[in-house]
Amino acid sequence: MSEADPQAHGIGAARWIGKRVPRKEDARLLTGRGQYTDDVTLPGTLHVAFARSQIARGNIVSIDTSAALDIPGVHAMMLAKDIARQPLTMMSFFFTPSEVPITPLADGYVQYVGDPLALVIAETRAIAEDAAALIAVEYEELEPVVTIAQAMTGEPIHPDTDSNVSVEMGDDEVPEQLAATLEGAAHLITQTVIHQRISQAPMENRAVLATREGPEELTLYITCQSPHNIARWFSTALGLPEGAIRVIAKDVGGSFGLKNTPWKEECAVVCAAMLFPRPLKWTEDRYEALTASPQAREQEIKLDVAFDDEGRLLGAHSIYDCNNGAYPQGADANIAVHMFMWPAYKMPAYSFLSRGWYTNTNGLAAYRGPWAMESLVRETLLDKAARKIGIDPIELRRRNLVYLSDQPSTSSMGIPVDDITPGECLDKLIQHFDVPAFRREQAEARQQGRYLGLGIAAYIEPTGSAGSMAPMTGELAQVRIEPTGKVTATMSTHSQGHGTATTMAQCIADRLGVRYEDVTVYEGDNTRGGFGPGAAGSRQGVIGGGAAIRASEMLADKVKTLAAHLYNASVESVSIEEGMVHVAGAPEMSRPIGELANIAYGEPHRLPPEFEAGLEVQFRYQPPPMTMTSAAHACVVEVDAETGFVKILRWIASEDCGTVINPAVVEGQVAGGLAQAIGMVLLEDMPYDARGNPTAATFKDYLLPAITDVPVFEYVHANTPSKTIGGMRGVGEGGAIIGPPTLVNAIADALSPFGEIEELVLPLTPARILDVIEQRDVSGTRAHRHGTAVEVAQMADVPAPDPTSGQVPPVDAVVLPGGVHPAQDATIAGDWNMVLKTPMGPQAMKAHFDVEGGALSGYLEAPEGRQDFSGGTWSDGNAKFNLAVEKPMKITLKYDLQLAGDAITGKCKMGMFGTAKVSGERS
């Protein structure tokens, strides 16, 4: 990114914002003086290791710890019943309690290979591991449910559940009008994507050092995405006052979504430390990290899109399924996949069915761009459509993208579309890449038996989310000029490699008028500064940057007020440059900022009336609910037709990142995401065998991209400032979202002389690429996926839910035990305990209904308050009513409920959030 690009600077005559300054973090990290969790040892620290389940599903018959306890150096052994003496409620990322019972250590039964079932405390990690290996467990093994297909038909893995569905959103059937559109379209294109399971694989594995300091205090050193978030989570989970918990995470070796939420092992260590009188440390090894940490992706989607004869979008429907594992960090049907499937495109109608499934595998956690499937399936489908319709893929996008001239508009799911530039990014990209020249080169190469391909993709990304989900708040900046004249700031941001101590210092130096070298930013400790959720959802540059900018401007005003008073000048005549305070027209009055700071702190009699002593300001920035980032990328590959190997020759990113605080940091985020995209498309895979054993246990099995797999990335700037303070847009996740379809499209283009990648199964290993080149099942993928007749039938129509699998049957099919239809004269009137299954977890509420003839009124009451409604209808056991709500945003909830005896089942249409299940019992 060129510093000369005026659009790289969003605000005024920026001096530090937009500069590629060296990072504050690097001096300590380059000299080995960083402080990662395992680097910290407290006096008396003992070490923890876990004994883990060797089977995917079964009941624990007995656990024999005697041999383990005999090892010299072993201090204690804890099982679920021991840990339970310290109660802890496991919660999702949204602070909602888990829907299924979940305990830090397996209690009576195990649900995945690697499920921790005993915790050993010993003098050293090696001794703890020796002891853990000697714990003998006898199981009553049960048949595991491993795949999504098995989850659909298998018995529920969790007690007291009626199916393996963890969450379900959307429509069981395509709405009538849309079905007609799909059926009658000139072109109906289908794309199926089978996304493999991914290990986030940060270089620093999970680790925690927990020490109880007396009966009322707990200190944690923990590798995480926000010390504030961890403190809040444990405070709620343990029922301790938040002030009693100190969380320190100075340096974190990457996270990518994994360390959002503490999970079973961290919780077990914390409970143990509450019960045991020594500091306890657990550092995960890579074998544990790969086989027993939460994982990500493993999704399947089938998308049908109707086009008219000119390639214009008419309508679309998708069916999405996601393997949640046994204990997801939030049961997830990934509603964001559908919310962001089409807002960048002129898509008149879209419906979906989206489901998460419990299986006997590791639980689902976030990974960079958790909703990235929308871009992958949409952009690869568009290229497939271009080939099938016979239209250029760039032209196909241009006809359908939402350009600035089309805005503001609203997506078919009700998302406001404003301030997005995917079309403009695409146009800029094409200016920098000569497509006709490439097509000529491609044609010549094919003559020589070389297969080049060009992939292009466009997308938008919601960033800087705040105010719509419990953990997603604004960010706080506390900035002070110390009496020495140096500037320190305490931020609610947190870096796992993001370099926020650098970028926030740039914002402060820029707006305060001091040297970047004179600004120090503190973070990484929840006792410093206010709450912030840290790095989640590409938010820190946008929101933390806005907070730092505004706080610095407020502080500059304070300095100017003081200077004007001291020098008998007007406030307007005072300026601050390079740490010097100047008065216009009076150069002899120029003073170092530290001189004013000395007065502000130490000479109260010299301050203006009402002037608060000191030079300190704090500002919490509450930005718009989200800020959109747009991009278009191009990638050129060569596929070796003999071996199926892919070589990436060129990659160009055209990005609208808004104001760029530090080009090197922004490029670093984009490049890192793209490298992870290359890993997802070509290399990384976390497979499970039929018994539920994870089979990638080392970095020799789980292949991460190396330097030789990743090309040099080129950047084209298409930046337009956003509407936030400072004008930034988030860039943390984008590379991992736009990268996969860009690369897949390039490979598919290269392979087009041989045929289509009919079903996209990731990763595209050389063998899978040979499947297309040789038009046979070289990789065995087809045999594996569609091997038996039964499976073929399921594949052909994955959406059809098995009527015996515990799905809620269609309303008109409700039959009560004994073959009785719902009683016509039964009434819904009265009080009910209801549960609405929202995308953020189940929400319990009380309902009261009044019936008068066919008219229905009443109220729903949740902890946040009570809402009355009227104007509903009641007939034939069916209740319909609408409720307008303000949170998480203004939407009208449309309830459609069916009475069956003393139970209510039904659905609630929630605007852009799709349709959620509702259930209720009389209270």
Added chain:
Amino acid sequence: MSDHSISMTINGRRQTGTVEARTSLGDFLRMDAGYTGVHLGCEHGVCGACTVVVDGRAVRSCLVLAVQADGSEVTTVEGLADPEGTLHPVQQAMRDSHGLQCGFCTPGVVMTFAALTAEDCKPTEDELIAAMSGHICRCTGYQGIRKAAKILVEGGAA
């Protein structure tokens, strides 16, 4: 488990200790000698984060036993910069080219570069990139590491 007395020079200072035969050099450097800049990323020899220089050669300290390094001269990332704090040319090249984000893989990257560019060694850029294929970085997409390699071969600023 048998205990062994060992002695080695680490970053120019003599370090003695008693270790089990199974103790890795990486664990010894971190836990006994206190050089926590030695990062253990995989403990099975793939990621390269734990790379240190033993008798002039870059080795993975997770795959070397502490007893094997008895009598050796070991340099860790803490021993590269001069005592006043001036960065080693490799560290400076990495800083100038924004070669790191989270910094966990960085000590290993730095030590491999340092070993291959020490004294009279004149590696080509391709040789440095080939050596870097033995280091996994999950954050940067290797863009800055490539630039650092170029700087180390060509000299000069980024």
